Amino acid sequence: xxxxxxxxxxxxxxxxxxxxxxxxxxxxxxxxxxxxxxxxxxxxxxxxxxxxxxxxxxxxxxxxxxxxxxxxxxxxxxxxxxxxxxxxxxxxxxxxxxxxxxxxxxxxxxxxxxxxxxxxxxxxxxxxxxxxxxxxxxxxxxxxxxxxxxxxxxxxxxxxxx
Numbered sequence: 001x002x003x004x005x006x007x008x009x010x011x012x013x014x015x016x017x018x019x020x021x022x023x024x025x026x027x028x029x030x031x032x033x034x035x036x037x038x039x040x041x042x043x044x045x046x047x048x049x050x051x052x053x054x055x056x057x058x059x060x061x062x063x064x065x066x067x068x069x070x071x072x073x074x075x076x077x078x079x080x081x082x083x084x085x086x087x088x089x090x091x092x093x094x095x096x097x098x099x100x101x102x103x104x105x106x107x108x109x110x111x112x113x114x115x116x117x118x119x120x121x122x123x124x125x126x127x128x129x130x131x132x133x134x135x136x137x138x139x140x141x142x143x144x145x146x147x148x149x150x151x152x153x154x155x156x157x158x159x160x161x162x
Contacts, residue, residue, distance in 0.1 A: 011046040011076075012039045013125035015147040016055025016135030016161075025058070028135060031161040032062045035133050039159075040070050048076045048125050050118075051084060051099065053092050055135040055144075060099045077103040078128075080121035081110040122147040131157040138162070 020028050036047065036059075049060045063075045077100055085096040100106055109124060110117055122143055126132070132151045136144045136158075151158050 007046060008128055009130050010044055011048055011129040012036075012044045012131045012133055013048040013129035013147075014050065014056055014059040014133050015122065015125065015144050015151075016059070017137065017142075017144055018052055018054035020054055020058065020135065028055075028161060029058055029062060032059055032133070032135075033066070035159050035161060036062055036066060036073075037070070039131065039133065040066070040073055044131065045072050046074045046076055046129075048078050048129050049103075050121050050125055051077050051079055051096065052143075053088060053096075057092075057095060057099065059133070060103070064099070064102050074104040075099075075102070076105045076107065078121055078124055079106060079108045080117045081113045082108055083113060118143055119146060123150070126150055126154060126156065129156075132159065134158055134160045134162070136160050136162050 047059070047063045050056050051060065060075055060077070063073060066073055085093045088096065109121055126147065132148065134144065134148055136148050139145060148158055
């Protein structure tokens with residue numbers, strides 16, 4: 001098996017909404033931890049994250065928190081463009097840069113923003129993973145809808161934690 005296919009077979013991508021209601025965040029984090037641990041137990045070692053606010057950040061934090069118990073787990077930060085966090089609040093920017101600094105690999109897809117670059121990032125996540133862990137409310141709009149729909153078209157497993 002070539003290295004790209006091998007890595008894809010070991011990889012899981014995250015997709016989810018930017019907003020998780022505060023009262024649900026603890027429960028979502030617990031479900032995320034269980035889903036990542038199960039994926040790891042099933043042989044997945046690389047977890048690709050698009051590094052957006054909300055579910056992506058929570059997913060990255062969960063992967064990093066599991067490194068003590070799952071030493072071969074890897075976080076791959078897939079950044080759509082270099083200035084991704086430039087319009088975020090200072091708290092979110094700090095969180096983002098902390099997560100990037102702890103990632104095992106950072107893939108930057110473009111230096112500059114361009115229309116469609118966020119969808120291109122989502123396509124990259126799917127092209128380089130075997131399965132998806134999502135937080136998707138079922139509404140037919142937005143990047144999470146796009147990514148889950150494309151994953152199902154590709155007959156990928158989508159574990160929806162919503």
